[in-house]
Amino acid sequence: MSAETTLADSEQRVAATKQPPGRNRKKARGRNRLWAHIYRYRVLYLLMAPALAYVLVYKYGPLYGLLVAFKDYNLGLGILDSPWADPWYSHFAAFVTSPYAGQLIRNTLVISVYKLVFGTVAAIGVALLFNECRVRWFRRWVQTLSYMPHFLSWVVVYGVAVALLSQSTGYLNTFFRQTFGDTVPFLTSTEWFRTVLVTSDIWKDIGWGAIIYLAAMVGINPELYEAARMDGAGRVRQIWHITLPGIRNVIILLLVLKLGGILDAGFDQVFIFLNPLVLSVGDIIDTWVYRVGLVDLNYSVAAAAGLFKSIIGLVLMVTVNRMARRWDGQVW
Amino acid sequence: MAVTAVGACSGEGSDPNAPVTINMALGGAANDYTPDDDNVIATTLGDAIGAQVVHQHSPEDLAASLAAGDAPDIFRVDRNQLQRFVEQGLVLDLSDYQDQLGDYVDFVGEETAGRGVIDGKLSAITRYQNNVNGVTYWIRQDWLDNLGLETPTTLEEFREVLRAFTEDDPDGNGQNDTYGLTGAAPDPLFRPLWGSFGTPGPGTIYLDESGELRSGYEDEGVADAIAYIADLQTSGYVDPDSYSLSSMEARDRGFQGGAGVMAQSWTAVKKQEAEELAVAANPDAEWVQLDLFPTADGSDGVIPVKADAVFFALPATLAGDDTKVEKIIELINYVSTEEGNRLVLYGVEGTHYELGADGRIEPLPAMAEEGGYFFVYQLVGRDELPYLEVKFPDQQRYFERAHDQPVVTDYQSFITSPDGFNQSEADRFSEEQLVSFLTGATAPSEYPAFVDSLKSQFGYDAFVEAAATQLDDLGVRS
Numbered sequence: 001m002s003a004e005t006t007l008a009d010s011e012q013r014v015a016a017t018k019q020p021p022g023r024n025r026k027k028a029r030g031r032n033r034l035w036a037h038i039y040r041y042r043v044l045y046l047l048m049a050p051a052l053a054y055v056l057v058y059k060y061g062p063l064y065g066l067l068v069a070f071k072d073y074n075l076g077l078g079i080l081d082s083p084w085a086d087p088w089y090s091h092f093a094a095f096v097t098s099p100y101a102g103q104l105i106r107n108t109l110v111i112s113v114y115k116l117v118f119g120t121v122a123a124i125g126v127a128l129l130f131n132e133c134r135v136r137w138f139r140r141w142v143q144t145l146s147y148m149p150h151f152l153s154w155v156v157v158y159g160v161a162v163a164l165l166s167q168s169t170g171y172l173n174t175f176f177r178q179t180f181g182d183t184v185p186f187l188t189s190t191e192w193f194r195t196v197l198v199t200s201d202i203w204k205d206i207g208w209g210a211i212i213y214l215a216a217m218v219g220i221n222p223e224l225y226e227a228a229r230m231d232g233a234g235r236v237r238q239i240w241h242i243t244l245p246g247i248r249n250v251i252i253l254l255l256v257l258k259l260g261g262i263l264d265a266g267f268d269q270v271f272i273f274l275n276p277l278v279l280s281v282g283d284i285i286d287t288w289v290y291r292v293g294l295v296d297l298n299y300s301v302a303a304a305a306g307l308f309k310s311i312i313g314l315v316l317m318v319t320v321n322r323m324a325r326r327w328d329g330q331v332w
Numbered sequence: 333m334a335v336t337a338v339g340a341c342s343g344e345g346s347d348p349n350a351p352v353t354i355n356m357a358l359g360g361a362a363n364d365y366t367p368d369d370d371n372v373i374a375t376t377l378g379d380a381i382g383a384q385v386v387h388q389h390s391p392e393d394l395a396a397s398l399a400a401g402d403a404p405d406i407f408r409v410d411r412n413q414l415q416r417f418v419e420q421g422l423v424l425d426l427s428d429y430q431d432q433l434g435d436y437v438d439f440v441g442e443e444t445a446g447r448g449v450i451d452g453k454l455s456a457i458t459r460y461q462n463n464v465n466g467v468t469y470w471i472r473q474d475w476l477d478n479l480g481l482e483t484p485t486t487l488e489e490f491r492e493v494l495r496a497f498t499e500d501d502p503d504g505n506g507q508n509d510t511y512g513l514t515g516a517a518p519d520p521l522f523r524p525l526w527g528s529f530g531t532p533g534p535g536t537i538y539l540d541e542s543g544e545l546r547s548g549y550e551d552e553g554v555a556d557a558i559a560y561i562a563d564l565q566t567s568g569y570v571d572p573d574s575y576s577l578s579s580m581e582a583r584d585r586g587f588q589g590g591a592g593v594m595a596q597s598w599t600a601v602k603k604q605e606a607e608e609l610a611v612a613a614n615p616d617a618e619w620v621q622l623d624l625f626p627t628a629d630g631s632d633g634v635i636p637v638k639a640d641a642v643f644f645a646l647p648a649t650l651a652g653d654d655t656k657v658e659k660i661i662e663l664i665n666y667v668s669t670e671e672g673n674r675l676v677l678y679g680v681e682g683t684h685y686e687l688g689a690d691g692r693i694e695p696l697p698a699m700a701e702e703g704g705y706f707f708v709y710q711l712v713g714r715d716e717l718p719y720l721e722v723k724f725p726d727q728q729r730y731f732e733r734a735h736d737q738p739v740v741t742d743y744q745s746f747i748t749s750p751d752g753f754n755q756s757e758a759d760r761f762s763e764e765q766l767v768s769f770l771t772g773a774t775a776p777s778e779y780p781a782f783v784d785s786l787k788s789q790f791g792y793d794a795f796v797e798a799a800a801t802q803l804d805d806l807g808v809r810s
Contacts, residue, residue, distance in 0.1 A: 074419075074420045074421070075395055075396075075398060075399040075420045075422055076399070076420040076421035076422050076648065077420075077421070078399070098757060099757060099761070099789065099790070100757065100760065162576075166573050166576075167572040167573050168511060168571050168572055168573045168585075168590060169573070169585065169590065174509075177508065177509075178507075183572070185572060187573075187576055188572065188573065188575055188576055275575050275576040276518075276575055276763045276764060276767040277575045277576070277767055277771065279760065279763070279764045280764065283760070291756040291760070292754070292756045292757070295756065296412075296416075296755065296756055297395055297413075297416045297420075
């Protein structure tokens with residue numbers, strides 16, 4: 001630590017002597033320090049370079065495509081040559097003035113919040129169960145099996161859902177019909193549709209979501225549990241006073257990150273599950289964008305709606321991250 | 333040295349003797365077929381016009397591939413797409429080549445050829461118009477027999493049969509596990525019913541007997557039809573999954589004994605593959621077609637048939653490549669001639685068919701064995717009936733029965749959306765509302781209010797107005 005300081009100091013002195021005096025001096029010194037820092041850790045930066053290049057090329061580069069949201073995009077002319085939209089917000093207006101805008105935003109938020117809340121609780125619950133399981137081979141098997149569904153595509157999950165829940169041929173409804181003489185329209189009624197969406201989403205990702213929580217639990221100092229046991233704490237007490245507080249930061253961190261995508265209610269899933277009977281509760285921003293933007297070739301409207309979503313997500317994330325500092329769970 | 337190299341390269345690019353390759357993606361069912369590139373149809377076509385003809389699948393995202401310049405040389409579009417692509421300058425203007433398209437115009441007819449004109453420019457070639465109906469209700473004759481019922485010929489009898497199929501255990505297995513009707517709802521499941529109420533159904537744009545343009549939404553009979561269908565639904569005679577099934581899924585349910593009536597095209601029930609599926613699922617099932625039911629005053633029911641609005645366009649990037657465009661024109665003309673059309677319909681004379689004395693096509697065994705993919709080269713379409721008679725002699729009575737139903741041509745697929753009308757928003761609204769009426773969630777008395785908001789709030793009025801002008805321009809109404 002001290003060697004580092006002296007090195008940096010000496011470099012600063014060298015830099016100071018080389019720079020002409022004046023306003024730029026301070027700035028230039030900062031720049032030199034940065035380069036010195038980079039040079040000093042060049043191996044680490046080199047290791048980071050591919051990831052950095054990836055982010056620049058695939059994440060920052062395409063940002064210029066946002067221009068499409070402010071232009072009357074013409075495929076033949078390309079992004080730069082297409083004329084600017086007049087007024088500049090016309091494509092945003094197309095979304096906001098859609099007769100369905102209110103319903104779309106409401107559906108998106110409701111489905112998304114349900115998934116966030118119930119998905120998080122379920123994943124933590126499963127992680128706790130794994131953590132408490134003392135039969136190691138059993139735990140390993142169940143854990144592996146539990147995140148298998150994560151790798152299934154939604155088309156497959158929908159197939160499973162139809163086989164189970166279909167009103168005329170599903171196993172569950174066949175059982176209901178034979179036992180109670182009545183059936184439940186799980187996939188085609190406005191009352192059940194969101195429940196089915198959220199439940200199938202939890203089923204698919206519960207094991208996967210539990211991995212991070214479980215990793216955090218493993219990192220908790222075992223001495224804490226020993227001490228608690230000495231004081232006579234049972235399993236439940238230990239979970240409440242040690243395990244949960246121990247992973248609090250991870251929970252908050254993941255919540256903050258997920259809030260950034262609050263307006264993504266899961267296009268793949270909703271698109272596949274949607275049918276005309278449940279449009280009023282299941283149609284979300286992304287399915288609208290698909291219909292109006294992509295199918296009808298209104299790429300500008302699609303881009304505007306996407307930007308709108310991202311801005312709201314960003315604002316939410318920054319705000320919540322501020323709040324999270326209070327519990328020391330902030331992302332940055 | 334460098335100069336000669338450059339010269340050689342550029343010379344190679346514009347060599348008039350280099351063989352031209354025409355990539356065609358006719359889309360639709362052709363996307364399900366991948367014949368060898370050197371199959372006999374492709375090579376014979378190629379020899380005839382002096383180019384290489386290659387079948388491709390349609391690009392996943394046609395717009396993107398047009399923008400990127402790697403689209404096929406001929407690709408399939410519907411009229412709305414065509415209009416948008418023309419607006420964006422992505423489609424080659426064929427006006428300059430109009431005079432060279434003689435054989436094609438002779439084959440499809442001048443009026444049909446004119447339907448590829450957008451904003452005064454010939455922008456695509458139009459497939460031969462057949463406008464034939466394939467869909468009917470199919471009913472389980474063996475179930476009717478089990479229950480001692482007659483074939484229904486009126487709406488009332490139809491309802492009674494659906495009730496019996498649902499409640500009287502038509503398969504005799506002692507379980508309440510059957511429905512009257514299944515299919516993809518609302519269309520084509522209810523398509524054969526609207527006509528019995530004197531309308532081709534909501535959403536259609538058609539010409540009535542006096543040649544006046546009409547919108548199916550505003551037909552008087554719609555509300556009654558809705559009341560009838562909603563009653564079937566709320567009585568539990570319709571498979572409750574209908575609104576979330578694809579047509580093929582519904583057919584399989586029918587085959588498996590889930591329902592006794594389904595709305596299907598004859599191809600989905602009686603083509604050889606389908607027939608085999610049906611027998612494998614249930615060897616005792618006997619599916620027969622139902623005629624349309626008459627209206628209350630005894631006149632014939634009708635069924636709507638969508639005007640065949642399939643277009644094939646060339647990418648704008650071909651502008652300037654006259655050699656290639658002319659080869660494509662040659663190809664279009666060739667498959668329009670008797671010789672070329674026979675090739676893509678029936679194959680090679682002597683191998684796949686023989687010409688009878690009166691010019692009839694006599695299929696040889698090779699046609700059935702190899703002929704499955706020929707249609708992917710049918711660039712200008714075909715005259716449907718003679719084709720079916722040759723290709724599907726065993727199914728003749730089924731397609732004739734379907735073709736014999738009185739039809740009304742629905743021109744909706746020909747209309748491009750005018751300004752002020754947002755097609756997808758209006759579709760979403762009408763789909764949701766119609767489903768609500770048809771399932772009985774909304775009372776039929778609310779129907780006029782729905783049509784009013786469709787017209788005022790969603791601009792459907794503008795659409796109908798545009799339809800009138802556009803159909804006049806296309807020469808449909810004259």
